[in-house]
Amino acid sequence: MHKTIDTALKPLQGSVTIPGDKSISHRAVLFAAIAEGPSVIKGFLNGQDCLSTISCMRKLGVKIEEDGEIIRVEGKGLHGLNEPSEILDVGNSGTTVRLLSGILAGQSFSSVMTGDESIGRRPMRRVTGPLKMMNASIDGRDFANYTPLCMRGGSLQGVHYVSPVASAQVKSAVLLAGLYAQGVTRVTEPHKSRDHTERMLETFGVKVETDEVSAAVSGGQKLTGSEVDVPGDVSSAVFMLAAGALVPGSEITVRNVGMNPTRTGAIDVLKRMNADMHIHSERMLGGEPVADITIKSGALQAVTISGGEIPRLIDEIPVLALLATQAEGTTVIKDAAELKVKETNRIDTVVNQLNELGADCEATDDGMIIHGPTPLKGGKVESFHDHRIGMTMSLAGLIASDKVLVKDTEAIAVSYPGFYKDLEKLMN
Numbered sequence: 001m002h003k004t005i006d007t008a009l010k011p012l013q014g015s016v017t018i019p020g021d022k023s024i025s026h027r028a029v030l031f032a033a034i035a036e037g038p039s040v041i042k043g044f045l046n047g048q049d050c051l052s053t054i055s056c057m058r059k060l061g062v063k064i065e066e067d068g069e070i071i072r073v074e075g076k077g078l079h080g081l082n083e084p085s086e087i088l089d090v091g092n093s094g095t096t097v098r099l100l101s102g103i104l105a106g107q108s109f110s111s112v113m114t115g116d117e118s119i120g121r122r123p124m125r126r127v128t129g130p131l132k133m134m135n136a137s138i139d140g141r142d143f144a145n146y147t148p149l150c151m152r153g154g155s156l157q158g159v160h161y162v163s164p165v166a167s168a169q170v171k172s173a174v175l176l177a178g179l180y181a182q183g184v185t186r187v188t189e190p191h192k193s194r195d196h197t198e199r200m201l202e203t204f205g206v207k208v209e210t211d212e213v214s215a216a217v218s219g220g221q222k223l224t225g226s227e228v229d230v231p232g233d234v235s236s237a238v239f240m241l242a243a244g245a246l247v248p249g250s251e252i253t254v255r256n257v258g259m260n261p262t263r264t265g266a267i268d269v270l271k272r273m274n275a276d277m278h279i280h281s282e283r284m285l286g287g288e289p290v291a292d293i294t295i296k297s298g299a300l301q302a303v304t305i306s307g308g309e310i311p312r313l314i315d316e317i318p319v320l321a322l323l324a325t326q327a328e329g330t331t332v333i334k335d336a337a338e339l340k341v342k343e344t345n346r347i348d349t350v351v352n353q354l355n356e357l358g359a360d361c362e363a364t365d366d367g368m369i370i371h372g373p374t375p376l377k378g379g380k381v382e383s384f385h386d387h388r389i390g391m392t393m394s395l396a397g398l399i400a401s402d403k404v405l406v407k408d409t410e411a412i413a414v415s416y417p418g419f420y421k422d423l424e425k426l427m428n
């Protein structure tokens with residue numbers, strides 16, 4: 001499916017409510033499945049990735065009822081999952097394959113996970129390595145680095161894993177395996193990654209010990225079924241905020257934005273870019289901070305984005321790059337080599353597709369350099385089946401001088417199925 005985006009002829013106005021957080025929705029289903037007793041998840045994201053998590057857990061024998069944004073899960077307890085008779089298909093979801101690896105590492109049965117072509121290119125040794133250190137038996141292409149992964153676990157031993165990458169998927173997989181392991185399992189990262197696992201394990205009754213860059217659990221702790229309220233996904237909200245910042249004369253409000261400090265790097269960057277933004281109605285929802293954000297369009301300044309800030313905005317870099325094409329000065333994004341192992345190599349795809357429309361971006365080894373402001377022109381661009389690239393290029397179409405055709409936009413349903421509907425609401 002291709003989508004043609006027309007230049008926005010009038011300012012955006014009004015408000016949208018941001019749908020559920022993808023990271024939190026995955027975790028809610030996974031943790032509820034291995035908890036004892038029923039759980040109810042409210043505000044669940046019905047994106048393709050989270051639906052892949054539901055489908056894998058069903059194949060492991062978990063009863064899950066879907067009722068729009070409300071999901072009911074009959075927990076099976078830590079040791080109640082069944083050996084699956086079919087291959088577990090994670091679709092396009094890195095979070096599903098990596099977090100589920102941690103749970104499957106604790107099962108004495110055999111299971112096989114695979115996913116789409118993009119998943120088949122993403123590195124899995126970062127999780128299978130530490131899980132093997134804990135005593136899980138895992139095989140796959142290139143010595144368990146690529147899917148399909150074949151796992152048989154059980155009898156795990158706790159470890160202190162010092163991860164070379166700041167990755168919440170690695171941290172979560174190891175901590176989940178740690179629930180099945182003898183003794184204490186600790187993960188230390190170079191920078192703090194999103195901490196939804198630590199927060200939600202506590203909601204399910206597990207004691208997690210944390211400090212700035214480490215998290216630890218003791219094995220054998222059971223989870224108790226719970227009620228989870230999923231806040232809106234800040235990663236999706238940033239697309240709407242960018243639309244409001246870019247289309248001249250706009251003033252919009254995005255509601256229900258998850259404001260977990262491990263996720264709000266892009267909000268900090270928008271402030272540094274001088275975006276006219278007001279954060280209000282701050283509140284707590286399901287153990288996570290939430291707010292509404294009003295933004296007006298206006299002149300933007302170039303910024304430098306690097307270091308410990310990168311994990312706090314890793315998924316927002318494509319759209320921040322688009323904003324940088326319209327900012328005064330040179331934006332430098334570095335320390336972001338992780339972008340190369342996402343759904344696409346997001347350094348190359350972002351730089352090449354923005355340049356197709358007349359931007360002035362250069363790829364570097366660990367990021368990109370963007371010279372702005374440059375007017376964007378119409379054209380045909382690829383999403384390469386990467387949801388974040390599809391949304392970024394669609395927003396480029398709003399400010400380009402002519403129509404932009406974005407290819408394969410169905411991928412957007414991976415994280416934000418209502419993206420065009422929300423955008424159209426702001427355009428009417």
Ligand SMILES: O=C(O)C1=C[C@@H](OP(=O)(O)O)[C@@H](O)[C@H](O)C1
Pocket residue numbers: 022023024095166167168169170172194314315338
């Ligand atoms: O744990 C999570 O829910 C996620 C962690 C991040 O990946 P890494 O752990 O690879 O950094 C992020 O890019 C992904 O969209 C979701």
Ligand SMILES: C=C(OP(=O)(O)O)C(=O)O
Pocket residue numbers: 049092093094095096315342343388415
């Ligand atoms: C990288 C992403 O997700 P995942 O790793 O779950 O595929 C993303 O949502 O941008």
